[in-house]
Amino acid sequence: QMQEVYNRSLSFNMRITYASEKQPGVVQDSAAGGIAYAGANYHYWLDSVETFVNKSYSITLFKKDKVMYLAKPSAMGPALDPVQQMRAVLQKTGYKSCRITQQGGVKTVHIDFGPDGAYREMDMSIEKKTGYVTSMRYVVKTAMLMGQSAALSADQVNTAYGEYAIVQTVFDHYQLLPADYAGFYESSFFYKDGQEFKTTAAYNDYKIFT
Numbered sequence: 150q151m152q153e154v155y156n157r158s159l160s161f162n163m164r165i166t167y168a169s170e171k172q173p174g175v176v177q178d179s180a181a182g183g184i185a186y187a188g189a190n191y192h193y194w195l196d197s198v199e200t201f202v203n204k205s206y207s208i209t210l211f212k213k214d215k216v217m218y219l220a221k222p223s224a225m226g227p228a229l230d231p232v233q234q235m236r237a238v239l240q241k242t243g244y245k246s247c248r249i250t251q252q253g254g255v256k257t258v259h260i261d262f263g264p265d266g267a268y269r270e271m272d273m274s275i276e277k278k279t280g281y282v283t284s285m286r287y288v289v290k291t292a293m294l295m296g297q298s299a300a301l302s303a304d305q306v307n308t309a310y311g312e313y314a315i316v317q318t319v320f321d322h323y324q325l326l327p328a329d330y331a332g333f334y335e336s337s338f339f340y341k342d343g344q345e346f347k348t349t350a351a352y353n354d355y356k357i358f359t
Contacts, residue, residue, distance in 0.1 A: 154280035158326035160185035161281075165318045170288065171311035187326055190333035203333045210338075210355070217338065217355045219346060235260075235273070242268050254278055267293055269313055279323070286317040 162183040166176045182195035190203045197212040202222050209218040239260070246261045256275045262268040269288040276283050291314040292306050331337070339346050339357060346357050 150280055151275070151282070158187035158330065160322075160324050160326055161320050162322040163318050163320050165316065167294065168315045168317075169291070169311040170313040170315055173315055177310075183322070185326060185330075185332060187330060187333070192332055201333055201335075201338070203335065206335045208335060208338055210352075215355045217348060217352060217357045219339070219357060219359045235271075238268065238271070242266055251277070255283070281323050282320055284317060284319045286315065288313050288315055290314070 160183065163181070165180045165182075167178040168174070168176055180196050182193065184191065184193040186192070192199070192201045194200070199210040199212065201208040204222065207220045207222045209220075210216075211218070242262055243266075244260050245263045248259050250257050250259070254277050256277050258271075258273045258275070260271045262270060267290050271287040272285070273282055274284045275281070291310045291312060294314055294316070295306055326332075337349065338352055339348050341347075346359060348355050348357060
């Protein structure tokens with residue numbers, strides 16, 4: 150059912166928050182963004198970084214630095230299908246139990262992974278009327294969120310932030326994209342003058358890297 154809902158040209162916003170399991174009510178970090186996609190074309194943004202991908206180009210805007218990075222599109226784009234995302238997690242980690250509950254117009258999928266794994270639990274809330282996911286909440290080892298370059302050891306991370314973190318994403322402002330949606334076209338960002346790439350007037354304060 151979810152795959153059917155998301156197998157359309159669609160856009161939505163998202164807000165991600167992070168809290169330590171030691172202090173679940175205190176948001177320690179957050180990010181806001183969204184995604185729009187139609188077939189193999191997509192546009193996603195998170196805070197000050199924005200990426201557009203079509204069959205010819207991958208265009209990434211680093212807004213703070215005023216840089217436009219151009220590359221060939223990669224087959225390793227973002228996983229847009231939430232069902233495939235969940236399957237990938239389940240196949241990688243395994244799980245102990247799953248239950249589905251309903252309250253009012255919301256259906257919730259709760260997955261328990263057990264006490265000591267990389268993931269401890271995951272909740273996905275789905276609006277029954279539309280089939281859209283409205284939120285995802287998962288409890289994950291804090292060290293997984295720190296990145297491979299983190300200078301802190303796992304023990305230091307656990308002492309400072311707690312062994313597990315609570316990551317919650319809220320999704321809203323779902324909209325079907327119109328058939329003539331032109332947000333993926335590279336002509337909005339740059340043009341070629343011979344062999345040289347040049348920004349359009351809207352991005353004339355950006356420097357292009359290829």
